Amino acid sequence: MRARRRAWLFGGMAAAVCPSPAIAAVAGGTLGRVLRDGHIRIGVWLEQPPWGYRRADGTAAGTEVDVARLIARGLGVTSTLVPLSLGERTAAVRERRVDLLSATMVILPERLTQLAFAQPHACFDSLLVFPASLNSLGLDDFIGRRIAVRQNTASARLLRARFGAQVALIHTDTYEESVALVRQGSADAASLPDLRHRFFSLTDANYNLTRRLPVGRLSYGLAMHHGEQDLLHTVNTLLMLARQSGELLAIGEREAVMLGGCVRAPT
Amino acid sequence: MTIPPPPAAGAACVRNPGRRSFACGALAMLGGALPAAADSLAEIRPLSRVLELERLRVAIRQDSLARGTSPAPTAASELDLTLARLVADGLGVRLDLVPVAPPDRLVVLHQGHADVSFAGLTITEARVRQALFLNPHARIEYGVVSPDAWPLRGVHDLHGRRVGVVPGDDSMTLAETMLPRDITPRPYPDRAARMAALLGGEVDAIIGSRPELTQALARARATGFAYRFTLRVGWMAGAVRFGQHDLLRAINAILFIARTRGDLSAISEHHLGYTLAQPPQI
Numbered sequence: 001m002r003a004r005r006r007a008w009l010f011g012g013m014a015a016a017v018c019p020s021p022a023i024a025a026v027a028g029g030t031l032g033r034v035l036r037d038g039h040i041r042i043g044v045w046l047e048q049p050p051w052g053y054r055r056a057d058g059t060a061a062g063t064e065v066d067v068a069r070l071i072a073r074g075l076g077v078t079s080t081l082v083p084l085s086l087g088e089r090t091a092a093v094r095e096r097r098v099d100l101l102s103a104t105m106v107i108l109p110e111r112l113t114q115l116a117f118a119q120p121h122a123c124f125d126s127l128l129v130f131p132a133s134l135n136s137l138g139l140d141d142f143i144g145r146r147i148a149v150r151q152n153t154a155s156a157r158l159l160r161a162r163f164g165a166q167v168a169l170i171h172t173d174t175y176e177e178s179v180a181l182v183r184q185g186s187a188d189a190a191s192l193p194d195l196r197h198r199f200f201s202l203t204d205a206n207y208n209l210t211r212r213l214p215v216g217r218l219s220y221g222l223a224m225h226h227g228e229q230d231l232l233h234t235v236n237t238l239l240m241l242a243r244q245s246g247e248l249l250a251i252g253e254r255e256a257v258m259l260g261g262c263v264r265a266p267t
Numbered sequence: 268m269t270i271p272p273p274p275a276a277g278a279a280c281v282r283n284p285g286r287r288s289f290a291c292g293a294l295a296m297l298g299g300a301l302p303a304a305a306d307s308l309a310e311i312r313p314l315s316r317v318l319e320l321e322r323l324r325v326a327i328r329q330d331s332l333a334r335g336t337s338p339a340p341t342a343a344s345e346l347d348l349t350l351a352r353l354v355a356d357g358l359g360v361r362l363d364l365v366p367v368a369p370p371d372r373l374v375v376l377h378q379g380h381a382d383v384s385f386a387g388l389t390i391t392e393a394r395v396r397q398a399l400f401l402n403p404h405a406r407i408e409y410g411v412v413s414p415d416a417w418p419l420r421g422v423h424d425l426h427g428r429r430v431g432v433v434p435g436d437d438s439m440t441l442a443e444t445m446l447p448r449d450i451t452p453r454p455y456p457d458r459a460a461r462m463a464a465l466l467g468g469e470v471d472a473i474i475g476s477r478p479e480l481t482q483a484l485a486r487a488r489a490t491g492f493a494y495r496f497t498l499r500v501g502w503m504a505g506a507v508r509f510g511q512h513d514l515l516r517a518i519n520a521i522l523f524i525a526r527t528r529g530d531l532s533a534i535s536e537h538h539l540g541y542t543l544a545q546p547p548q549i
Contacts, residue, residue, distance in 0.1 A: 025439075026377050026397070026398075026508065026509050026510075026511050027396075027509040027510075028509055031509070032509075034512070035396060063355050073392070074392045074395060075395075075396060076392070076393070076396055124369075138445070140497060227508075229512050230399065230509045232401050233512070233515070233549065234395055234399070237390060237395045237399075237400050237549050238392065238395055240390075240547050240548070240549050241390060241391075241392065243547065244502065244547055
């Protein structure tokens with residue numbers, strides 16, 4: 001009930017030009033239903049600015065929210081943005097509570113068995129950040145050291161894949177907590193997305209993690225249930241159009257993030 | 268590569284699902300009887316059926332086949348014809364052409380009268396809701412042509428002017444979405460009538476694609492007119508019916524080979540006058 005009320009609150013009304021029933025009936029699966037009903041439910045995560053967040057008035061904003069609205073507009077349907085927590089994103093798709101996820105879903109090998117991903121529409125660099133006092137030139141210098149990382153994130157998986165048990169990962173609940181642990185001397189470095197590092201650099205006068213090393217580049221993709229081939233291809237076509245028209249780039253520029261220039265996923 | 272010639276008139280004519288094609292009937296009279304390929308049954312054919320029958324039904328703009336008639340085929344239409352042959356050859360099947368009027372370019376897929384449409388389609392949001400698009404094979408610019416006496420620099424110069432378009436064509440969509448609201452586009456039944464309106468001074472400008480407009484001006488030996496500016500870049504692509512993913516992948520694979528061998532670029536240069544650098548992929 002609560003989720004339903006929240007969904008109403010965030011109901012985004014895309015410009016709707018409903019296709020004729022004769023044409024809509026041609027598409028299969030979820031796309032067929034979406035075109036027939038003139039409505040799509042898109043899961044978003046609003047706790048990850050600038051990708052997804054709530055404005056002061058409670059409305060949803062962020063690049064992933066804008067991409068969600070772009071897809072709804074491209075389909076010519078209205079949309080309901082369904083706010084999801086970090087841990088419930090995959091389940092929401094698998095339980096058919098949402099038709100599509102635009103919720104900073106990093107494309108990871110282990111997720112491919114659970115979800116189908118569209119072509120990546122955004123990417124970011126996962127960084128190790130540390131104070132200038134730490135004499136480290138490369139990632140291998142962190143072997144045997146302590147790294148604070150937000151738990152359940154793609155960056156945590158990336159670090160585990162890179163270092164295995166050669167580093168001590170200290171799991172935190174927030175990026176702020178990761179940074180605080182380094183400041184206190186409880187960790188040698190923090191794992192941050194590039195945007196968050198830039199945000200701290202610009203907004204926190206006491207932020208002293210001035211050195212950084214890239215661990216890897218990760219890509220976000222819109223995700224959906226497996227087997228929705230019509231929907232997947234149509235979403236990819238709309239993303240291609242948005243990339244070509246510069247609209248995807250413009251969405252990214254509004255929040256100073258990198259959209260549209262990512263490496264294509266193999267098809 | 269060698270650019271394959273367009274098919275002979277008799278071999279091209281098939282059927283007219285939208286009952287709008289004059290080309291088909293005329294070509295049948297000119298070129299002889301309809302080929303056996305012109306079966307009249309509507310059928311949704313997955314790739315396996317296409318290969319089994321050894322025939323690929325490709326919807327093509329009816330004016331592509333109107334060789335020697337009016338309106339003359341555009342460069343883009345001829346390019347589509349080349350693509351249709353390339354794809355059929357790639358699949359190793361016979362090509363059956365299905366001439367269609369612009370409004371029927373995707374309808375034929377839904378009706379099961381064609382397996383793929385290469386009918387002057389550019390990918391737009393509205394069309395994406397109606398079919399699955401193949402990877403783009405050509406780049407087209409849509410813009411404005413006007414007399415030299417009135418050298419337009421941008422959309423703002425069109426205020427209060429008479430602009431000729433063809434309903435059902437991309438020119439109408441562009442006029443509705445990109446021109447100032449105080450402009451009422453003047454509709455003409457086809458491209459030839461639109462061009463005649465410009466040459467006769469009925470309208471101040473016309474909207475269409477390049478090089479179609481510039482080639483039409485050259486054919487008409489019209490001087491004192493020029494292509495002024497581009498409203499939108501479009502990507503031409505074929506389309507298949509929703510659900511036809513095997514067929515989609517097979518044709519995309521053929522296009523991939525053609526692109527990597529440089530054939531798509533050569534086809535673009537041959538028909539449109541410019542090479543195709545790196546078309547986007549879906």
